[in-house]
Amino acid sequence: MLAGFFEHGANNISLAGDSTSNGTMNGTHSKKPLLSDPQLFEAQFDELLTEMTERDFTDPVLADALRRMREVLVYNAPGGKRNRGLSVIGSLRELLPASKLTQDTVQRALVVGWCIELLQAFFLMSDDIMDSSVTRRGQPCWYKKDGIGMDAINDAFLMEGLIYRLLRRHCRDQSYYVHLLELFTETSFQTELGQTLDLITAPPGQIDFNRFTMERYKAIVKYKTAFYSFYLPVAAAMYMAGITSDEEHNNAKYILLEMGEFFQIQDDYLDCFGDPAVTGKIGTDIQDNKCSWLVVTALEIMTAEQRAELETCYARHDEACIEKVKALYNTLQMPTLYHKYETESYQRLQKLIARHAQNLPHPIFLNFADKIYKRDK
Known part of the structure; x- marks a missing residue:
């Protein structure tokens, strides 16, 4: 971690007080916690x-x-x-x-x-x-x-x-002040672009599964989540440490955006299959017509009959419809597919770290990965 x-x-x-852990008070030594x-x-x-x-x-x-x-x-x-x-x-x-x-x-x-x-x-x-x-x-x-x-x-x-x-x-x-300003403003804009793409992909009351492609999903994830959740904190630390070269920041970005993609896929999975008592949030992706990893992946493997059922039940604020979509996900073995994807994603991440983090400390990325993989909230 x-x-x-x-x-x-x-x-x-x-x-x-002092940056040291020992001080002197009234002639006696006291150790600061x-x-x-x-x-x-x-x-x-x-x-x-x-x-x-x-x-x-x-x-x-x-x-x-x-x-x-x-x-x-x-x-x-x-x-x-x-x-x-x-x-x-x-x-x-x-x-x-x-x-x-x-x-x-x-x-x-x-x-x-x-x-x-x-x-x-x-x-x-x-x-x-x-x-x-x-x-x-x-x-x-x-x-x-x-x-x-x-x-x-x-x-x-x-x-x-x-x-x-x-x-x-x-x-x-x-010396890094302008770098931080540019980083925060650019990251905010990237996130807002991702949110825009998310909103227009699935507007309320309009179901168009032709828009629900993996390519579009990954674009939403990259811009809406990965930049600000993963690249931003590490890039900020790099600038504070005096690392300003585009090459090193791009190397970090390769790794961190991959992590961000998995993190959002994991979030999509927990929205449907997570325990609200643990996650702290009641999932709403199904009724909100979200272009999530679950629905995009399901659309790639389901039959025509299953797609018809999904079109009938998806984006409905009705408990019976929500449960039917979840049952369909279970029939398609989405939990198994997710756990397989998690393993493969972690393996890809290891290769990216070996390839792109030659001049950066590997623990920055490995510890980050250890924190997010296998999480339940």
Whole structure:
């Protein structure tokens, strides 16, 4: 798993006061506790929350807006697996020697990680509205909360705006600042293009399985998920480590986009076959007419009679129809096909790492893979 997911020695650092773990107080030596990357990450959020909602604005007229922003942040930013955000500091630990991992460097990596988590929250809050989703991370979607509704659109904008405020405040004097700005803006645009392709491929109430091709599906996945979930955190760490060459970034991209494709296929599988008590989300891909890996793969192998049944039942907000689609997936042995694909994907990934990561630490990619393969949520 990525450095930062475990609490072993390499991931421990004290950010309280000095960068060393030993201090002197009243003539006696005291040892400051070492914190794991997840603990540092959580503590950084509390600090950023205070910074963003209390210290940054002094105009009392904004008090109500700041209270709302704090509520939006607390509800939507934490609570996920935080893999994206933690991958920044985890990757940086692989790219830099320990001597260069100063307290300031680590703190900036934590801030950049939270910027990615804010981007994730912005996308999810918006996506939940577009998909009419019900739950997210084991609780009602933000727009579903009493008194929120479509005001959640502006709340999502707030999340996005905070990203660039934080980057400017914490990284403006760093040589990689412009690289990070370009990376975040380009990745956001790529993700929004992927979301556009997803939406127009399966508009509500219009079933056109001719659009549900594997080529189109992979394009949606690449742009909607893989860039921001996999390439963004590693690329950010690479820029922070001084790696700016297009060749090395393209090498990382080859590997990370493959991982991102599998991750979304896995997400599609869990949407249908996962346990909502574990995943924290009630799957809606079938009734939402989604161009998912399950339906695209099923269309490639089913009979004409089965296709007719699928056309009758897919994209229907009816429990009986949903169950018929799931039964059809089981008849076509989709779980078996998925697990076969998972094994093959992992093997392809190993080959890509050997071929393209000759000048990059392999653990960046291998640990990432270990975190996502075989996951159940």
